[in-house]
Amino acid sequence: MKILLIGSGGREHVIAEAIARSRRDPELYAVMSRKNPGTAGLCKEFLIADESVDSVLPYARSKGIDVAVIGPEAPLALGLADALEDEGIPCLGPRLAPAQIELDKAWARMFMRRHGISGCPAFEVFEAGDFEGAHAFIEKLGDVAVKPTGLTGGKGVKVMGDHFEIKGAKEYTSELLRTGSVVIEENLKGEEFTVQAFSDGKTLAFAPAVQDHKRAYDGDKGPNTGGMGSYTDAGNILPFMREADYEEAKAIMRDTIKSIKEDVGAYKGILYGQFMITAKGIKVIEFNARFGDPEVMNILPLLRTDFVDILSAVADETLFDLNVEFTRLATVCKYAVPAGYPENPVKDTVVEIGDIGDATFFYSSVYEQDGVVYTTGSRAIAVVGASQTIAEAEKIASHGLAGIHGDLVARSDIGTAALIDKRIRHAAEMRGS
Numbered sequence: 001m002k003i004l005l006i007g008s009g010g011r012e013h014v015i016a017e018a019i020a021r022s023r024r025d026p027e028l029y030a031v032m033s034r035k036n037p038g039t040a041g042l043c044k045e046f047l048i049a050d051e052s053v054d055s056v057l058p059y060a061r062s063k064g065i066d067v068a069v070i071g072p073e074a075p076l077a078l079g080l081a082d083a084l085e086d087e088g089i090p091c092l093g094p095r096l097a098p099a100q101i102e103l104d105k106a107w108a109r110m111f112m113r114r115h116g117i118s119g120c121p122a123f124e125v126f127e128a129g130d131f132e133g134a135h136a137f138i139e140k141l142g143d144v145a146v147k148p149t150g151l152t153g154g155k156g157v158k159v160m161g162d163h164f165e166i167k168g169a170k171e172y173t174s175e176l177l178r179t180g181s182v183v184i185e186e187n188l189k190g191e192e193f194t195v196q197a198f199s200d201g202k203t204l205a206f207a208p209a210v211q212d213h214k215r216a217y218d219g220d221k222g223p224n225t226g227g228m229g230s231y232t233d234a235g236n237i238l239p240f241m242r243e244a245d246y247e248e249a250k251a252i253m254r255d256t257i258k259s260i261k262e263d264v265g266a267y268k269g270i271l272y273g274q275f276m277i278t279a280k281g282i283k284v285i286e287f288n289a290r291f292g293d294p295e296v297m298n299i300l301p302l303l304r305t306d307f308v309d310i311l312s313a314v315a316d317e318t319l320f321d322l323n324v325e326f327t328r329l330a331t332v333c334k335y336a337v338p339a340g341y342p343e344n345p346v347k348d349t350v351v352e353i354g355d356i357g358d359a360t361f362f363y364s365s366v367y368e369q370d371g372v373v374y375t376t377g378s379r380a381i382a383v384v385g386a387s388q389t390i391a392e393a394e395k396i397a398s399h400g401l402a403g404i405h406g407d408l409v410a411r412s413d414i415g416t417a418a419l420i421d422k423r424i425r426h427a428a429e430m431r432g433s
Contacts, residue, residue, distance in 0.1 A: 359400025
């Protein structure tokens with residue numbers, strides 16, 4: 001089988017590793033905007049080009065590609081899955097209409113309201129220029145999150161308390177409304193977790209829950225990032241969760257897939273659900289139409305089922321017949337990022353991999369030139385530890401980080417007992433226990 005992978009980040013490197021482990025000995029090809037040395041080393045051939053339809057489709061035709069995997073969200077927004085599917089090349093990545101669940105936050109919230117999907121917070125959508133209506137709604141809710149409706153790379157959402165108070169919320173809303181629409185919703189308070197699942201349009205195969213850490217610095221301080229690291233426990237739920245939380249999240253995701261099919265057609269790909277344990281129960285923060293980065297780095301190394309078998313089952317809509325299993329180990333992922341990230345990162349500095357012990361690593365936003373790996377200014381390398389307990393996995397990941405050399409920094413607290421105990425106490429407070 002010839003498989004085409006689209007994307008050049010850490011998410012794509014770990015997907016490439018999963019494909020390379022297949023007993024079916026697939027041929028892997030890739031289209032990357034820059035040369036990720038990890039992904040490139042696993043490919044039979046790759047193309048350095050933008051990840052657009054005009055670049056990808058002719059390359060897929062020329063190589064006789066059997067199935068494609070779309071890693072990032074930007075190519076989905078360009079309709080790449082539609083173009084490939086129409087060419088007869090099935091995709092792990094939804095068509096443009098179903099992908100609106102991530103691509104258009106206004107569509108996603110209105111969709112949830114229309115279908116009565118559980119976990120939807122109080123919200124309203126305001127069109128460009130409706131400053132008065134938006135400001136009145138901010139006053140009404142009192143504590144809000146302000147969301148641009150389009151893609152923002154995980155950095156466009158701002159919430160009261162962390163980024164501004166009411167005056168600042170109105171100013172940011174007005175700024176957004178000058179050029180487009182905005183979603184204003186209640187500011188959810190609680191403890192976050194993420195569940196990711198493969199979907200063939202009818203059936204979902206779920207991965208263990210993960211918790212990401214968006215803030216740049218230890219203690220959940222500093223600006224938001226694409227994600228500084230994440231962890232799983234040796235099972236489906238995290239230490240602060242109850243089994244009922246996981247089951248409720250799964251039920252919400254099943255309802256979402258079913259309703260998307262009714263509205264706009266089958267959702268084939270990855271559905272990422274980000275949830276919040278609140279005093280009022282489980283709420284949906286957002287859905288994404290692809291694996292999370294770094295969350296994918298926790299779960300794909302644990303995947304026991306052949307990734308290529310999953311691709312075939314998604315394409316054939318036979319996921320119900322496939323037992324998708326994950327090894328029951330805890331994992332901790334930590335990102336090494338350029339000094340000064342995210343506000344003023346150093347760029348084009350050399351990265352070297354030394355002794356990382358039992359950890360594994362994935363190249364992310366780097367590029368290779370003449371055999372040397374350089375940073376780009378975004379997250380550079382993810383290091384993952386896996387073991388029987390979170391504490392043991394954290395030690396492995398920390399040792400691995402010490403073997404990554406360059407002008408890089410990382411959060412030291414992800415996966416530590418102190419931070420997890422804080423999460424447990426916080427979730428208990430939310431539940432009133």
